[in-house]
Amino acid sequence: MKFDAVRLEESAGKIMSESETRTREHPETRFAASEDRFGLEDQFRLLMTEPDTSRKGHRQKALLREGPVTLAIYAFEAGSRLPDHVVDGVVLIHVLEGHLQVTTDTETHDMQAGHVLRLSAGVRHDVAAISPSRMLLTVVLEGPKSHP
Numbered sequence: 001m002k003f004d005a006v007r008l009e010e011s012a013g014k015i016m017s018e019s020e021t022r023t024r025e026h027p028e029t030r031f032a033a034s035e036d037r038f039g040l041e042d043q044f045r046l047l048m049t050e051p052d053t054s055r056k057g058h059r060q061k062a063l064l065r066e067g068p069v070t071l072a073i074y075a076f077e078a079g080s081r082l083p084d085h086v087v088d089g090v091v092l093i094h095v096l097e098g099h100l101q102v103t104t105d106t107e108t109h110d111m112q113a114g115h116v117l118r119l120s121a122g123v124r125h126d127v128a129a130i131s132p133s134r135m136l137l138t139v140v141l142e143g144p145k146s147h148p
Contacts, residue, residue, distance in 0.1 A: 023050050024061070031065050038063050040096065043073055044134060056080055057129070068141040076100070076129035084126040089141035091119040098133025102126070 024030065047061050057080025064071040068089065074082075076098070093102060095111045102109040102117055104125045109117050119125055121142050127135070 027062070027065060031062075036064060040073065040136065044075060047073060047075055056083075058082065070137075070139045070141075072137045072139075074133075074135040074137060076127075076133045076135070078129055078131050078133075080129045082127040084124060086122055086124045087119075087139055087141075089121050089139050091117075091123070091125075092138040093117045093119070093127070094136040094138070096134040096136055099130040100133050100135060101128045101130055103128070 043061065043063060047059050050059070057077040058074055060072055060074045062070055062072045093100070093111065094116045095113050097113050099113075100111040102111055102119075102125055104119065104123055111117060
């Protein structure tokens with residue numbers, strides 16, 4: 001299903017042009033239910049069947065956005081990375097499969113399947129995939145300007 005829109009692209013943080021089309025339902029529709037249940041394997045399977053919109057070797061999909069909370073899945077190719085960035089909120093990185101390295105200003109965290117890392121708001125970090133990996137990300141934004 002494709003959706004034409006001039007909206008904020010949910011995962012890349014850029015404005016979509018009128019000529020670009022959406023590969024998923026608009027977030028207002030996708031996140032409208034008062035209850036949601038997710039099969040993570042099903043969600044990863046769907047993510048991998050979408051047209052290849054991978055960014056620098058990874059694909060991502062927000063499963064939930066409500067107030068300050070975002071829950072998202074990421075699928076990484078070996079050698080790919082999320083470049084250095086800062087989030088205005090608590091970050092929980094749960095490695096579901098594979099091997100990731102999360103580097104902060106003070107430490108490199110070697111993360112295998114089953115490991116969870118908590119980063120406080122404002123901790124600069126990057127994520128590098130040592131092997132093909134899957135990650136479940138939870139972000140809880142802080143501050144009145146961090147969420148609608």
